[in-house]
Amino acid sequence: MLFFINSTFNQKNSGIEHAQLKRAALFRKNNEAFKLVFREWNPNIHRFLGEVGISNSETLCMFDYFQKAELVEEKILHVEDLDFGVDSLTYNKEPNQFRYLVFQGQQLIARVRYFGEDPLERVSAVEYFDGFGNLYRVDFYDFRGFLSLCQWYTPDNKIGTEVWMDINGKPVLETFNKYDGNHKYTKSGWRLNGADGAIYNFTNIDELTLHFLNLLNEEYWQDDKANIFIMDRTHLADWALLNLDRPAYTVLHLHNSHAGDAQEPMHSVMNNFYEFGLMNSNGYDAIVSATEKQTLDVSKRFNPQSKLFTIPVGVVPNEVFSEKRIDMKERRVHSVLVTARVAPEKRIDHIIRAIGIARQTVPDITLDFYGYVDHRDDDSAQKAINAAIKEYHMEEAVHQFEYANNVGELQKDFQVYALASIMEGFNLSLMEAISHGMVGVTYDVNYGPNELIVDGENGFVVPYEGIQEMADRLVELFTQEDKLQKMSTQSYELARRYSEENVWKAWQALIDDANKKNIDYRSPITEGIGDQRIYSTKKSK
Structure with missing residues (x-):
């Protein structure tokens, strides 16, 4: 079995989650279980x-696994279905807060929150109050309709103990919070009631994760080939996969630059998310990069003994290649598109400044950008964007939108895709853009954009932080229609590098290598041991 390890999945996701979805479709199409x-x-x-089309049989959540909630029949639970142990209740709805206040007379019994975007108003959480109005417990419900987590509060209004339940309401997993020696409030441990009847104690979530992965490796064990564990978010399992009880084929997957400064890949400090994994990379079977350039840089810098594979994280579905090609003249004239998080490292303000300069020659250039706002550093990314718009008087030329799910359709309507990131690991949006015939203009940034765009063929790669050079290339494209069309045609062709067939060949090479791994394993002694405590007691008598 192949296991792809990540943290979670939400309505709005990053490139790693989108890469997982594309990979899932590819593996499903090739009948490879995952x-x-x-x-x-x-x-x-x-x-x-x-x-997004991922079935429960393709999903394995650690908490679900311990809660025995992998496959649950959905139940719709409303506020009126909750039992508070008292009668004569009134329910006051606060729709703007997505909740009900539950009273008995003048006494507040509970605040019941419901999933705000759910028209059926399923219960999401219940906050319980004592007779003095103090919050003492919060219950969280799974969307599928069962109580999943109880948080018990301390007298000073901090979360003391957290308890996860199975679908029958039996506690199975607990974690404890308290002050440490430095008076920092932190988790002090985890306790698991195992399915085997044993009680397990763990110092931290990493030890719990190791136990979980050991159970998976044992449950899906095959004597003739290894399970494959691939870390899509490395820090979640980098230590655990080095300490598995049974053999497995373990993979460190680089979804971003391994270097803190992507422009200095050989000498800069390491990306902190990959530091532990790379320092211990000889303990893994393979390292995957999305580009040939990063694979080469990793090899030169670290000289790892692990196998190195280059596997694009993006896949262009076959049906995209059969779609009607859209000429530049059929798209919005002089239009630029960006689909990315509004985050400091994406530097959308650089693109706005480049367009502002280019508009001095081509005054009708517009920019539309889609993505959720990252509020880090006091909204520094959004503030930089606003400042650039104001400086170049582009209030009518720049249009900002929320996160979009129909990116492919958007890309068919625009001419140029621009990118000015500090670092990348591949950039799915740019790959999708060229597959829909867009022309790229990107900084020469590691890794991905400077391979996705072949300079002078399907767009331009301009010097890193070259705002003026980006502006010059935009002017060149928007004043030479023949060149713009020629590059668009080449984008369609170069997108074939990321066809299902080509990407699957790359994955197949890794799977073939995994299937060759020697997984000789000797189980611990379990027979003839008995209960030594009973034996010792009898003998002493």
Whole structure:
């Protein structure tokens, strides 16, 4: 079995989750079984995965696994269905807060929240109050309709103990919070009531994760070939996969630059998400990069003994290649598109400045960008965008939109895709853009954009942080229609590098290597041991 390890899945996701979806479709099409493994608790995860075509049989959540809630018949639970142990209740709805206030007379019994975007108003959480109005417990419900997590509060209004239940309401997993020696409030441990009847104690979630992965490796064990564990978010399992009880084929997957400064891949400090994994990379069987350039840089810098594979994280479905090609003259004239998080590292403000300069020659250039706002650093990314718009008086030329799910359709309507990131690991949006005939203009940034765009063929690769050079190329494209069309045609052709056939060949090479791994394993002694405590007691008598 192939296990792809991630943290969680939401309605709005990053490139890693989108890459997993494309990979899932490819593996499904080639009849290769897989599981998307998620470590974090998320009461909405099955709902969100179902909306994008991932079945429960392809999903394995760590908390579900321990709660025996992998396959649950959905139940719709309303506020009136809850039993508070008292009669004569009134329910006051606060629609703007997506909740009900539950009273007995003048006494507040509970606040009941429901899933705000759900027209059926399924219960999502219940906050309980004592006779003095103090919050003492919060119950969280899975979207599928069962109590999943109880948080018990301390007298000073902090979460003391968290308890996860199975679908019958029996506690199976607990974690404890308290002050440490430095008076920092932190988790002090985890306790699991195992399916085997044993009680397990873990210092931290990494030890719990190791136990979980050991159980998976044992449950899906085959004597003739290894299970394959691939870390899509490395920090979630980098230590655990080095300490498995049974052999497995383990893979460190680089979804971003391995270097903190992507422009100095050989000498800069390491990306902190990959530091532990790369320092211990000889303990894994393979390292996957999305581009040939990164594979080469990893090989030169670290000289790992692990096998190195280049596997694009993007896949262009076969049906895209059979779609009607859309000429540049049929698209919005002089239009630029960006689909990305509004985050400091994406530097959308650089693109706006480049367009502002280019508009001095081609005054009708417009930019539309789609993506959710990352509020880090006091909304620094959004503030930089607003400042650039104001500086170049582009209030009517720049249009900002929320996260979009119909990216493919959008790309068919625009001419140029622009990118000015600090670093990348591939950039799915740019790959999708060229597959729909868009012409790319990108900084020469590692990794991905400077391979997806072949300079002078399907767009331009301009110097890193070259705002003026980006502006010059935009002017060149929008004043030379023949060149713009020629590059669009070449984009369609170069997208074939990421066809299902080519990407599957790359994955097949890794799977073939995994199937060759020697997995000789000797189980611990389990027979003839008995209960030594009983034996010792009898003998002493």
